[in-house]
Amino acid sequence: MKTALLFLTLLAAGLGLGSPGFAQEAATLATVSEAVAVADSADQAAPTVDKGDVAWMLVSTILVLLMALPGLALFYGGMLRAKNALSVMTQVFAISSLIGVLWVVYGYSLAFTAGNPVIGSFDKLFLSGVTVDSLAATFTDGVALPELLFMLFQLTFAGLTAALIVGGLAERVKFSALLVFSALWFTLAYLPMVHMVWVEGGLMFDKGELDFAGGTVVHINAGVAALVGALVIGRRLGFGREHLAPHNLTLTLIGGALLWFGWFGFNAGSSLEANGIAVLAAVNTMLASMAGALAWMAMEWIVRGKPSLLGVVTGAIGGLVAITPAAGLAGPMGALVLGALGSLAALWAITALKARFGYDETLDVFGVHGVAGIVGAIGTGIVVSPALGGVGLDGYSMGAQVLTQMTGVGLVIVWSGLVSFVLFKLIDLVMGLRVSEEQEREGLDTSTHGEQAYKL
Amino acid sequence: MKTALLFLTLLAAGLGLGSPGFAQEAATLATVSEAVAVADSADQAAPTVDKGDVAWMLVSTILVLLMALPGLALFYGGMLRAKNALSVMTQVFAISSLIGVLWVVYGYSLAFTAGNPVIGSFDKLFLSGVTVDSLAATFTDGVALPELLFMLFQLTFAGLTAALIVGGLAERVKFSALLVFSALWFTLAYLPMVHMVWVEGGLMFDKGELDFAGGTVVHINAGVAALVGALVIGRRLGFGREHLAPHNLTLTLIGGALLWFGWFGFNAGSSLEANGIAVLAAVNTMLASMAGALAWMAMEWIVRGKPSLLGVVTGAIGGLVAITPAAGLAGPMGALVLGALGSLAALWAITALKARFGYDETLDVFGVHGVAGIVGAIGTGIVVSPALGGVGLDGYSMGAQVLTQMTGVGLVIVWSGLVSFVLFKLIDLVMGLRVSEEQEREGLDTSTHGEQAYKL
Amino acid sequence: MKTALLFLTLLAAGLGLGSPGFAQEAATLATVSEAVAVADSADQAAPTVDKGDVAWMLVSTILVLLMALPGLALFYGGMLRAKNALSVMTQVFAISSLIGVLWVVYGYSLAFTAGNPVIGSFDKLFLSGVTVDSLAATFTDGVALPELLFMLFQLTFAGLTAALIVGGLAERVKFSALLVFSALWFTLAYLPMVHMVWVEGGLMFDKGELDFAGGTVVHINAGVAALVGALVIGRRLGFGREHLAPHNLTLTLIGGALLWFGWFGFNAGSSLEANGIAVLAAVNTMLASMAGALAWMAMEWIVRGKPSLLGVVTGAIGGLVAITPAAGLAGPMGALVLGALGSLAALWAITALKARFGYDETLDVFGVHGVAGIVGAIGTGIVVSPALGGVGLDGYSMGAQVLTQMTGVGLVIVWSGLVSFVLFKLIDLVMGLRVSEEQEREGLDTSTHGEQAYKL
Amino acid sequence: MKMVTAIIKPFKMDDVREALAEVGITGLTLSEVKGFGRQRGHTELYRGAEYTVDFLPKIRLDIAIDDAQVDTVLDAIMKAAQTGKIGDGKIFIQPIEQVIRIRTGESGSDAL
Amino acid sequence: MKMVTAIIKPFKMDDVREALAEVGITGLTLSEVKGFGRQRGHTELYRGAEYTVDFLPKIRLDIAIDDAQVDTVLDAIMKAAQTGKIGDGKIFIQPIEQVIRIRTGESGSDAL
């Protein structure tokens, strides 16, 4: 446990959280960030809804759902041993569903209504006041979306983020404990982070942090929680002795490719319109993942003599994670570089870092989403530079922006780290976080879910 | 066989078909139902086509295709034994294709041209008169879709509906017999039901039945046919003795998730526009399936001590079926409730009802699509109520609307039940409905299709 | 090798390449072909961008990506033996990524800038000058797309085309050699073909060749390269002696269905707008694949006594290939016929032709994409006829158009055949094209990629 | 002690297991094997071409028993597994010199 | 020579292999089998209904050894595979009349 805390503290320190002075000097105007001021139909010239935007955002919404189901479920499930394949699929399905319901009950309200710099209000509990006619502002003056659609798009983000975490504890976590954790973490870590980063008046939003589609809010947030979970729950039986090999890489390929496919909804949808920024985000999403795939492949080929499919797929995901915060902000060449760097950083984390600290974070959620996420979040401050082909910002200064980004990264690491640590420990005390040794040996599929993946 | 008829009669009676008097008093104005009066470009102010609508409806169309292939094919195939996995996939592929061709030959014409209250005309045989410039009206005055697009969207519904039925007879049905049945059932049960429910002048349309995206037309219709088929063909060898366990639940997960994904095209596409109603339908679709997944999970966990993946997936589908007729009519909270109820009703049907009557309806098409469909169709009359957050109707009265809904349900049960019964019996007599015992033992994949799913 | 050349020469000759005289008489006006003159915002009334078009083209773009990953990867991977399943998936992933990067580096520039009749210029190297505000013309005056979106849509075509080729050499090709080939072939065969056929001023474009979505540019081009590759690399160990059976047809089903799904982006997206032509292309895509599936099924049933799933799926793909060049040009009934013919031609090629010449083109890329592509490319000249329900052309004459089409077919066969032959031979000399016998026996998954698909 | 190895048709597995239970045999080890023999295989299609697959799925049961049980066991298997059609399978009897139960170290008949 | 056949719990496989290596046994053949015995199986759910699955995954090891090695081998397997819980498995010893190494044609102890 000590290791966990030490590790997080080091990370946070290294990222400049200790020096808010710098951060406050950073640019505070985030013109192209994902804040949404829900339109008040009275106080401005009636904004219009374009059916092209509605079409695109409906598509984007279901693309993000597809990322979780079956995308993530397969990506994860395929990498586990056959006896645990269904468990993680059930977890992803149940958590997405649970968070989706909580989202309409209180999540949307707490995240996206005005409140204090950390969290919103209960004004829209049970979607109260959100009707078929309510509008949500986009980043373009005078252009609005149906608020229900904005709400739904964001619902899918919440579910996916919570589901990402399960990869860190896979093959040994108790299903009930995981559900309880997910609900609490969603409330105490995800909702505040959304509010702080994406909503006008939020702590980091006001500091000018750039996070186009969720580098800090989604990826680092989930990655850190997964790492903390892995540290609290401990290593799997057999870890370090047996080769706990993936049981079905064809599933991982399907899942990885669907993650990629869906990520266009995630990134380009975050523009909230079918406009040029969405197109730019799509271009960057494509190039970053391709660069990520090639970078990992090259490195593995050089170092290990063989380029693996899992490597290519993981590299692509690493590239996607890294471009996420910069998707609508970088230029295509910036995306190529950021994607490649994100992928290589993930490779480094998964091999060197994991070996160094000896933790068993089953599916490398921290390695891929956390570390590539950090590279992306900080890199966003760089690639947004017009000099590098990015879209630029009013009053942009690279140094200042990078510090703001680092502050944001530090904040999410500490916040998510602390919340996760307390929750995992508490749940472990109250109901137990881990299944029995016998159940772990038997596999979670039969012992927890009463099923077997295959009868071939 | 007696059981089958008795069963259907009971259902129909219990649903108020015996009392058309009430039904006739029901509201007859269905402003937001899926009727389509094909625009006559001369007799009204030129309606306009919005490219946002076209984009959304193109997407919706292919999403419904995806539901069948690979969605349904995998969802079904994974639940069968390995030796029959390919057979049901071939059936879904062949039936979708066959119905698609029949749709352009005569189906679209019979369903969607004016005719009598039960069926349309042959005016558009071979799509005659349907050109690139033809327009189809939407539910909004002055807004039209290319008629070819409306035709294509509906084509995918027809194929999916016919394909759903194969789940009831899987693992023992003769391929040729099934193709013949599908073509005839499509003609005698599906086309009339579309015309009666969705077309102005149709029997149930004029009575004011609400069926937003196909609760009666698609789900109950197919569910009843599957049940009748299962009763006529008899139980599988080994049923009740061996555990006829799913051979690959990862396929079922992929299929189930793709069904969910595609269902947004099915439900939100049924708005025919990328508008607020489509958004509402998407929200309801999301929430109903999540509620359905959680409801089944909770119930199975309580009763059996273990929450299964197949349960979560099946519950989600049950929720989706239930919300289908109400997708653009209910409010989000209504969708949560209806989704949960649909899922639990399906669970009850699959366990209690099936055990009680002892039929072997292989993949529970009746349990999931029939029973949750009935809950949804009737529930639509309730959740449409503005008091419950629904969109409301002119002259809405809950009691009357529920009776109209029951009439609609009764009609489809009796109609589909009778047509299916006669067709299955006839086909059994003429060409045999079931493969030989030896072929059934060997498995349909090698005996009928000359293939094996796996050589691992 | 002699066989290969002879074969190509025969094909080319039979297709009228020898008689350019006729071809030059053909209609030269291709109003609805895929040329794109990038808009020069100064020299015309400012074209407008419709968000509905942007939404549809974003969707189309990712649909084509989905065709490659996971579509093609699964379609191919499932048909191989388990020990080579991952190799082809890695190949498709790596090649798509590599070509994607090359596309933004120089591919887009060489293909789509003005130059000579065979190739463009280096004006847009590294996308120079292509900004968020650049526009690309569509086929409709005054309607433009963001140029980045057009560029991205075309990027996915390039990747898919190169990836198709791997099917011909699967189970024995060296990974490094394949990557080198792909990069070179893309440069020397794909880019010129795009320029010649789709860009104003291009050789075949100016001759009036019709290729709506890539019959010659994509399918014949790749099919011929695959055949040449198979001839140069030689047969697999065990070919003709053992039944080299597909190891997992459920993957092939998923892949095939996703190919179909994505093909709507490929074909209907090639209209570049969410308009009536896109709708027509979607209708034709649907019908051609259904007709293709049914045609193959019927033929196999008659000849072999059993209709196989792989047959139905392959037939659908054959139908899709055939309709590709005609997608926005034929009428629905023309699509039915062309789809069925394409499928049957593929069946003939795969059985009769392959047996006759005894080559081992692993996954029948030539049979399916080459031969059905030829049927489609030539058939396009016929089904475009208004008399047959097609959209027609200014100054259309069937004979002349068919000759133009044949010229186009002949050109791509010879061009791709020669480029491929030289490249494969060269690579074989320089670095070796084939793995060692021992590695081939062991399987490429472990020997090249250090992985196994399954541990069940 | 003897090792009785029966190669049977897969769908007879439950019947055989029940028949063995009736004569007091509750322990056995099962494997999925493929059999070649007189029984004809099936044909498979691959894109319009036809292949013959000779091997057939069979179940192999290994049952260690006391010498005294041999006849009853043979009888039970024979009755339960027989369909009278070609391919019903074979029973092989081989000697076992020693049997040990890993859990307890018991050996001989006690270990069965 | 003897054929030692051990049916063990799958997760003990690595331990047993190491124990055998320590006593000088480096060749063996492994198969995945299913065991029926005293050890209870698990229950499975199928859409709300419950089924019992009696067979359990086991690993079968076939090890051909010289007569002189029998005791050490038995000992090694016993120690490595024992958990003391029901279902630990069995060891069977059967006679082998001849062993041949295909590569060289060597036979007898030389072929092991």
Added chain:
Amino acid sequence: MKMVTAIIKPFKMDDVREALAEVGITGLTLSEVKGFGRQRGHTELYRGAEYTVDFLPKIRLDIAIDDAQVDTVLDAIMKAAQTGKIGDGKIFIQPIEQVIRIRTGESGSDAL
């Protein structure tokens, strides 16, 4: 009667089966097994890390034959399965006391 058990390389399976057919053996039972021995396994990658996989896929053939056939059968297998490279596999010969054909109840040589 004897039980001849051959562990061979998978890609030699068809050759061996043909060779056996040539000497009149048409019945046999095949299983997919994994072998450990002198032959080195392969290395596998998992996200940048490397693991060694020791077991190799092998085919096990069980062939019950009359005593008189032993030599021809051994010879046939040897010739067809040999590559001369390490890992070609082994042949074990064990005694069978009885063989029964389930379909007919025939026993002994008649049952083969």
